[in-house]
Amino acid sequence: MRLTDEQREFGAAVDAFCRREAGSRDQRDALTDGGAEAHSDTLYRKLADLGYLGITIPEEFGGAAGDATDMVILLEHLIKNLAPVGGIGPTIITAAAYEKFGTDEQKKAILSGVVAGDSLSISMSEPGAGSDVGALTCKAERTASGWRVNGQKTWCSNAHFASTILLVARTSSDGGKHEGLTMFSVPAGTPGLTISGIDTLGGREVNDLYFTDCELPEDAVVGEVGQGWGQLMAGLNTERLILAAMQLGAAQRAFDDTLTFVTERHQFGRPVGSFQALRHRLADHATEIACTKLLVYDVAAQVSENPAALLPRQASMAKLKATETAKAMAIDGMQMMGGYGYATEFDMERIMRSSIISTVYGGTNEIQRDIIGKTYGL
Structure with a gap:
């Protein structure tokens, strides 16, 4: 996976924004009614002011005309930082349908609205x-x-x-x-x-x-x-890549939080992460996340090179792998954090809840496996 300097700087800028605006649990709770809401319009509008919501929107409607890789960078970094902008995934998915099939009037109204901060x-x-x-x-x-x-x-x-x-x-x-x-x-x-x-x-x-x-x-x-139906099928690359990017971010955050905890938590006179049972488990998860990232960004590169191509196998693989990786990391993260992983004081329990449902929405992972199998003539 090779990103340009501009793309790496973009990811760093998203990280900085999230740390500033929603970097603490108190900030996120204030934006989401104590975690009851998955989306903060206040934070979302700030993303719009920076031009981030128009990352994939054509320039004629005020967007940045970025490609699929730019979109993945934005989503991965937002979710990794637990930014409460739950509306962004469905918005990008829906905006893509308007861009492909909408009339000129529909595109102007809807896509310009997305750039300004509207959710779809x-x-x-x-x-x-x-x-x-x-x-x-x-x-x-x-x-x-x-x-x-x-x-x-x-x-x-x-x-x-x-x-x-x-x-x-x-x-x-x-x-x-x-x-x-x-x-x-x-x-x-x-x-x-x-x-x-x-x-x-x-x-x-x-x-x-x-x-x-x-x-x-x-x-x-x-x-x-x-x-x-044909119009829906034409958007599956985008939808599944969006879900994969978001869960890649969730997996990384679950890993980072777990690593911090097992490094700082001491039992029997030493950090719990120094015990082989946890050390090996984290090594396996780090490897899985690295593999998932390569897959997700490879699919993004293929979509960027040919946005009109249907990539049922690749898109389904990315969605399947990223969501299963995030779920496994969150469940193991909770186990390694013990009772603290279950407490609402920490973010792990919320990451676990969101990662479990990710294997259901956007086409269940059973459906993804079926699609992949069919591409091999099975």
Whole structure:
């Protein structure tokens, strides 16, 4: 993995920002209502002021026109520093769909808003359609003036503070289950849309969405009517790489916190990290994190070289490896820290909670393994 001097300086600048604005537990608690919220709009807007939120947005909309590697650097360093900006992943994922498929008017409104600090959300899952997205039933029917949406969506990240939700709904039941899906742009506060939070171990992160005769104009369609499935598939590289980058950062933070603890904690007259059982375990995790970083940045380089290429094997491998590495490091970190790893006074328990769910969202790791297997003809 070879980064340019400018990219290394960018990572260092993100680190410095995080240390200054959210470097202590007290600062992060003040920004997140004691940890109940995963996203601080105050901190997020400061990132926007620095131009960081436009890292992958084209220059014509005020962005920096950076590539996938620049995006990975930003996300890895933000999450490594526990910056409470949970909205950034879904925002970059959703912005990429608007950039690929939106009209000129949609791009101007949405992408410029992202650069300025707006958050976005994408809604696919339903009570009966999770990993099997093609089974979704939330329906959008044509009207004289546009579309009328009825149905329920669930597990929608960040919808409670997003300025716009990108909805995937069924516009036709003809053909196979992956046909007849369409993307719609739904502004926050649209009449007929009710957002209800779902309580989780991670606090307020995900939501149920209820559409009841929700009226959308004709120009709410993003891309082509009935082509939503293909449009979703075109964004999988970006989505899985984003998740991989974030969990790479989480794994590194879990390792760093564990290393600090076992170095400072003494039992039986010596640092607990000097005992072979812990020393070897940390050596294994350090090796796994280094391997994960090489994989994630290699996939980022491939995406940067050819953004239009579909890389199902590589993107799924990156997501699978990074999330499993973060989960293993956090669980072992808690074990090595003992009761302190379980106490909310320390960050390890929160890292563990967020890393465990990372193997579920964005396509479960079982699905990632299935995709990888299929690329080998299995």
